Amino acid sequence: MIKKTITFDLEVHEDDSSMSTEDQALLSSARSALERAYAPYSNFRVAAAVKLSNGEVVEGTNQENAAYPSGLCAERVALFAAKSRYPDAAVESIAIVTHHEELSSPVAPCGACRQVILEYQTNQKPAIHFLLSARKGTVYTLSDARSLLPLHFSKEDLKKAP
């Protein structure tokens, strides 16, 4: 038996002021999209802003439905919209925010969104940069989608079956 330990790096910023202008702008795009969330059932608004290698920024918000599982998280709304529109552009960064004023720790993407984000990262060279925050306050940054989903399922696994 061998024991393996998986670790990852996370940067914790007290607020936006210690971040690059580009990161501040992406967070601000995500925060301004929060008003467009459709979350009448959970009242938990989430928005994501995706920065692409062609310079475009595509925003998405969570979209709920009376048939609950039919709704979709903000991250996937943003990424699917971005990749439908610009399939050849790489995803450079994604900012994910909630409508809460300030949280003791920012929310992180759900498991299904992590899987989707990682698939796009696997298809491109650069790793994806993450910015996680609320309307203001603490910002977590991460620089690789793999750290959010160790031992993930990928297209390589599909080839393992006989």
Ligand code: THU
């Ligand atoms: N939600 C997101 O949009 N992104 C996440 O990563 C976690 C959860 C949404 C889904 C649902 O509309 C609401 O937040 C409550 O779960």
